[in-house]
Amino acid sequence: MAKKNDPAESLREALRQSPDSLPLRKALAELLLNLGQPEEAEAEFREALANAPQNTELKFGLARAFFDQEKDSAALVIVEDLAKLRDTPAEASLLHCRLLVRRGDVERAVAMYKKAMEADSDLADAALAAKLGINAREGAEVSDGRLRSKRFDDDDDEAGTEVERPKSKFADVGGMDELKEEIRLKIIYPLMHPEIYAAYGKTVGGGILMYGPPGCGKTHLARATAGEIQASFLPVGINDVLDMWLGNSERQMHKLFEQARQSAPCVLFFDEVDALGGRRTDSKNSGGRHLINQFLAEMDGVSSSNEGVLVLAATNAPWHVDPAFRRPGRFDRILFVPPPDIPSRSGILRLHCRGKPMKDIDFELLGKKTKGFSGADLKAVVDVAVENKLREAVKTGIPTPLTTRDLQQSAAQLKPTTQEWFATARNYALYSNEGGVYDDVLKYLKTE
Numbered sequence: 001m002a003k004k005n006d007p008a009e010s011l012r013e014a015l016r017q018s019p020d021s022l023p024l025r026k027a028l029a030e031l032l033l034n035l036g037q038p039e040e041a042e043a044e045f046r047e048a049l050a051n052a053p054q055n056t057e058l059k060f061g062l063a064r065a066f067f068d069q070e071k072d073s074a075a076l077v078i079v080e081d082l083a084k085l086r087d088t089p090a091e092a093s094l095l096h097c098r099l100l101v102r103r104g105d106v107e108r109a110v111a112m113y114k115k116a117m118e119a120d121s122d123l124a125d126a127a128l129a130a131k132l133g134i135n136a137r138e139g140a141e142v143s144d145g146r147l148r149s150k151r152f153d154d155d156d157d158e159a160g161t162e163v164e165r166p167k168s169k170f171a172d173v174g175g176m177d178e179l180k181e182e183i184r185l186k187i188i189y190p191l192m193h194p195e196i197y198a199a200y201g202k203t204v205g206g207g208i209l210m211y212g213p214p215g216c217g218k219t220h221l222a223r224a225t226a227g228e229i230q231a232s233f234l235p236v237g238i239n240d241v242l243d244m245w246l247g248n249s250e251r252q253m254h255k256l257f258e259q260a261r262q263s264a265p266c267v268l269f270f271d272e273v274d275a276l277g278g279r280r281t282d283s284k285n286s287g288g289r290h291l292i293n294q295f296l297a298e299m300d301g302v303s304s305s306n307e308g309v310l311v312l313a314a315t316n317a318p319w320h321v322d323p324a325f326r327r328p329g330r331f332d333r334i335l336f337v338p339p340p341d342i343p344s345r346s347g348i349l350r351l352h353c354r355g356k357p358m359k360d361i362d363f364e365l366l367g368k369k370t371k372g373f374s375g376a377d378l379k380a381v382v383d384v385a386v387e388n389k390l391r392e393a394v395k396t397g398i399p400t401p402l403t404t405r406d407l408q409q410s411a412a413q414l415k416p417t418t419q420e421w422f423a424t425a426r427n428y429a430l431y432s433n434e435g436g437v438y439d440d441v442l443k444y445l446k447t448e
Contacts, residue, residue: 008032022048022055029061038068056082060092072099072238073275073317090119097128103275104242104249104291110134161240161256163263166227173217173224174351175344179335183208183225186333187310191229191265207299207311207330209273211318212337213421215376218314219271221337225312226267234260234268238275241291250294257298257309264308273313274320292322299330316421318437319428326437336440339374339418342367348375349407352382357401366407372416385410 006012011028018024029044042065049058059078066075079096082088093116100109110132116123170180186208190197210218219235226233234256241252253276260268270276277295297303299311313331315321325331340348346367353361370378385406393399426445429438 007035020051022052026058026061029058029065033061033064033068036068038065041065042069056085056089060089060095063092063095067095067099070237070239072102073272073320075099076103088115088119090116090123093119094123094125101128101132102238102242106132161234161236161259163259163266164223164226164233164235165230166223166233168220168224169227170224172227173221174347175340176217176221176337179210179221179337182333182335183221187225187267188229191231207313207325208333208335209318209321209325209331210312210314210335210337211316213339213374213418213425214316215374215417216337216339217375218337219269220375222267222269222312222314225310226269229265229267231310232260232263232266234263234266236268236270238272241276247290249291253291253294253298257306258304260309261304261306265310266308267310267312270311270313272315274315274317277313277322277325278320292324296324296330299325319432323434334437336438336444338440338444339372339416340378345370345373345378348378349382352379353402356382356386357399359401359403361402361407362404365404366411369408370411370416372418373411373414374416374418377414377416377418380414381407381411384413 008028008031011024011031015021015024015028025044025048029041029048032038032041032044042062045058045062045065049055049062052058059082063075063078063082066072066078075095076099079092079099082092083096093112097109097112097116100106100112113129113132113134173180190202210221212218223233223235236256240256241249243249243252256268260266277292299306311331314337318334321331326334342364344367346363349366349370350363353363370381373381385402388410389400389402389406422441422445425438425441429441429445433439433442
């Protein structure tokens with residue numbers, strides 16, 4: 001949204017006059033990155049790449065935008081593609097290094113840092129080099145990514161993340177009725193009727209893996225599940241687990257499960273679980289395989305009971321999750337979370353318009369006109385419409401309410417971000433659908 005004294009406004013205005021100018025759009029995207037607005041920068045880089053899909057500088061810019069938003073999986077796809085070029089940009093190698101550090105792949109991070117320095121020594125980062133132990137003095141604790149002594153003590157009790165008590169419930173989540181019923185059957189009913197489940201030898205616990213395009217409410221649904229049963233909610237992100245030093249990621253994983261066990265009943269929610277439980281055959285370092293094994297052991301309750309620990313996970317890339325997670329007792333329910341349907345889209349738009357000046361908005365019509373839009377896309381529709389109204393109000397000095405036409409025009413300016421995801425998912429659903437895992441994707445695509 002345009003702000004008073006917005007340093008990017010002059011570039012925005014120039015782009016409105018010349019919307020097809022690649023240099024202008026690239027300049028705006030880079031300025032937005034430097035201003036700490038990576039989400040807006042991502043949108044501009046995507047728009048530019050639509051017209052110049054092979055532009056290396058634009059690809060690298062998009063990777064930077066992903067990195068700043070901690071969308072590491074998406075950023076890695078780009079930098080690994082750039083690494084295949086004959087003359088990989090030094091900046092791309094350095095960003096690749098930083099991403100590998102986040103993933104705990106220290107040895108490859110060292111190699112990427114050295115590759116970047118060979119191409120351009122002016123990019124040297126003393127703090128990063130020291131962290132990786134590059135050119136370390138003899139006897140230093142870290143040397144070329146290898147730790148000489150243990151980083152943390154075994155009795156380090158630092159908590160992984162804060163336990164929440166969500167107030168939202170299923171009624172606060174629009175649509176998703178089939179998904180809610182699956183979660184009730186797997187998680188809620190066992191807590192409400194433990195004696196019935198015990199009669200059939202079923203314990204309270206287990207896991208559900210939710211997958212689908214980004215921005216469609218997976219995290220919101222997980223939080224509402226905890227609120228529905230008045231349970232603790234322990235959200236886990238990549239950075240809560242991954243550590244660059246060998247053994248520490250496994251230790252963090254154990255602590256998080258212990259924290260959940262002590263807070264039972266507790267919904268333990270893993271976001272971007274493909275980054276923590278990726279296929280072991282794809283893992284290029286032994287640390288990644290050790291972490292997956294630890295994750296599986298914790299889910300199995302090898303050393304401690306998981307009674308009352310309800311594990312939910314979300315991923316945009318289920319095809320990267322190790323198949324071992326789909327065995328009984330682990331993520332034995334795999335649920336597809338599609339983009340919202342027409343009633344849900346209408347409800348989401350109504351929610352985001354709440355508190356704003358409106359006049360006779362036909363939300364049902366708008367729901368029909370935003371096919372394929374995710375919840376995040378629908379928020380963007382409202383934001384763009386508000387931006388346009390503000391621009392008019394600044395010029396005329398008279399604020400006017402939002403109308404159906406304003407939102408329709410805003411939706412026409414945007415494309416549903418789910419299209420890119422379905423292009424990839426379609427291939428897996430058609431050619432790698434072992435056991436019918438992606439049948440729901442095929443069913444959804446047939447209705448489109």
